[in-house]
Amino acid sequence: MANRIAPPLAPKHLTRRRVLQTTLYSAGLAVGQRLFTGFPAVHAAEPVVLNIAGTGVNQYQQIAAKAKEDLGVTIQYTSLVSDDVVKRAATQPTSFDLLDSEYWMLAKIIPTGNMRGMDVRRITNYERIVPIFTKGTLPDGRAVARQGTAPIKVSYLPEEFAKTFAAEPTQWMTLIPTVYNADTLGIRPDVIGRSIEHWHELLNAEFRGKAAILNIPSIGIMDAAMVAESTGTITYGDKGNMTKEEIDKTIALLIEAKKQGQFRAFWKEFNESVNLMAAGEVVIQSMWSPAVTKVRQMGVPCIYQPLKEGYRAWAAGLGIPRHVTGTKLDVCYEFINWYLSGWVGAFLNRQGYYTAVLETAQAHMTADEWGYWMEGKPAQGDIVSPTGDKIESAGAIRDGGSFWTRMGSVACWNSVMDEDRYMVRKWNEFIAA
């Protein structure tokens, strides 16, 4: 697919028309000139390359190949660890055409003025995006937790090139959501042999030397806060934006646990958590959903355990940097619209992530797949990953249940704290302790 020289005629034709429409929509004058000189549409004539920088979570070659097939656009991924995404967006914004950023990073990126607001009128499925991102609510109207960097707090800009966030939805969106999920603890049910219901089990002496926490300070400290709140030792105003005093207490709790040998390791990268769990080094730890899937694929029992206190959620989306203009900008919009049009949504849902527009994704999934991944129903047949590996057999139920149960139990969102500087210093103290 990827090296085919000329894409089939029909989709190319469609693409041209769509590009022209969107271009017309945005700036009449410019379009006039382009129609006059640029015949046929510019981007179909020359190969268009979109360089997407972001964390690796949703960078799949299959998506790139499909984009090439459907849009004729070549996707190049730059895979970075989350800290480096922020660094790249802040210091080298011209090195990419689309930024795949997590929402919490925006608090650091938007004030640099390197990004542009996206015109929601150009997003075909805008009205169908899950209201978590556009209204801050679940579809039944219940409010989503606002502790931490809840997406709604940073979804909108007051104007196209603003450096601050808008309190209310506007025409200009910072990111169009791509994937999001609700994180919890992963456990080895075969080794633990009893039910785990609370976050404080992470520091239970029963698992001394067999627990792990992730060593990304801003996320690790939130997991620690979930634990601390669960034991009842600390109460927080906002776990996603702690005061110095709250940070001190949380770090003190962690240091005490570390000194008693509670932790086997701290992990930073997805695969490290998989290895810790699969190799039997750890039986309870902070984990990400696809890591749990991977451990299970290796034949090791692992549960993504729902807990009474709720989940720590995160979300990522695509944003367009300020330097992208003209045809390239049109292609970016076209790519984003394609992203929300269903195929990608279905692909990512099958990885265990959630995606922005549910209806379109559902259309690309079987009823059984939809029932298993999204509705918390028992699988009717084998559940297969997009790469063809069998994940579950008939009868299996997704950990944590349906989409609305899981996203409805979110307690806080990944965030950047105002006391970021202080927090990092204290975290280093914890690592050195």
Add this chain to the structure above:
Amino acid sequence: MRSRLNPYLQVAPLTVVLAGFFVLPIVIVIMVSFFDYQTYQLLIPAFTLQNYIDVFSSSVTYRTYLITLRFCATVWAITLLLGFTLAYFLAFHIRTLRWQLVLFLLCTIPFWTSNVIRMIAWIPLLGRQGVVNTVLHGLGLRDTPLEWLLYSEFAVIVGYVHLYTLCMMVPIFNAMMRIDRAVIEAAVDSGASEWQTLCHVIVPLCKAGMTIGSIFVLAVVMGDFVTIDVLGGGQIASVGKAIMTELSYLQFPPAAANAMVLLMVVVCMIVLLLRIVDVRKEL
């Protein structure tokens, strides 16, 4: 005229390279270390000592340096002993040049793969359900697995020794090969035992090699942040890791200050070494 210009022309290429890739970056780091910063503004040109005050007033700094220096001392002692012994065996106990070369190349084989892979290779070996523990259990020597094998200071030292012994061995081997065999013959003829020859002839003549090897090992261990993370399970602090964390959070000025302090410490260590052994004279 030409002859007076010549030496300058000869040093010009090296000067340009060093100025561009060494002096300039260091000058920039020094400048940045005095800058101010905020979460939303990475670099604020200023002259503040706050970054250095933060470094020196924090007990974490001293604790971290203590840990790193302890690693340095341990690894230095082990690699020196190992490197010297290996080099000694190669240089004086292997008779033919061909076998010396063959065995020397054998020592370098692990270095054909990347650093990281050589580190990660220890994990399945030392893990709780790893090879060592399985064997111990299979032999009935232990019921419960040894926990301190992996994700511990022990594992980190094993990793360092594995990675850097060759850095120590090569310069020592080189120094030994340059020793005039007549000198050793003279020692033996004068009735010196092997041990006496070793202490009074070979070791003094290898001082330069040992110093160069030590510089390699100390400099690498002082700045390391990868091995300690992979084999220490992320639980052990190092100066390099602290700098990395600050960089990750876009806190460039304090990272620069920390890096300058580290640089000064390493420079002091090397100067001290060179005071003890005059490498240039020995070569």
